[in-house]
Amino acid sequence: MKLNLGALTSLVSGEILRKGRVDLFTGIASLDEATEDQISFLGHEKYFDDFLNTRAGVVIVPKDLHKLPPEGIALVQVEQPSQAFGLLIQKLSAEQRVFTPHIAPTATIAASAEFSRTGVHIAAGAVIGERVRIGKGSTIGPNCVIADDAIIGESVYLHPNVVIREACQIGD
Secondary structure (H helix, E strand, C coil): CCEEHHHHHHHCCCEEEECCCCCEECEECCCCCCCCCEEEECCCHHHHHHHHCCCCCEEEEECCCCCCCCCCCEEEEECCHHHHHHHHHHHHHHHHCCCCCEECCCCEECCCCECCCCCCEECCCCEECCCCEECCCCEECCCCEECCCCEECCCCEECCCCEECCCCEECC
């Protein structure tokens, strides 16, 4: 992953409060562990001391910020830093994901389940219930259980051991 300050700001619908020494970021980390090529965020005031001492290259911060960390650290203001950081993680994990259609022979799949056999990935040990629908490009991780009548949208990624209960729906 490589993300510059402008792209980060756009991705999180933020506003640049201050530019830093670095403009290209290659990872994410907590405030107390981040280095100058990493992105972090201030999601709660209990981490304010870590914020003031961080070595992160850029920090996603709330709009009501009153005190700034040392010069050289870029700051991007948003309404909800935790939510913005979640969007960032979601984007980065999607970029790293490589989709390969596959249905493991050890998956248990009800005959009434609907999905494209060449458009999904169902890993070993997964259990797919009756009348389940799975959208194109979705990955069902190892040992996942999708109960009867559930609907999984397109390009969904279920990590190992996830359970989706009866009649639940997950959008694209």
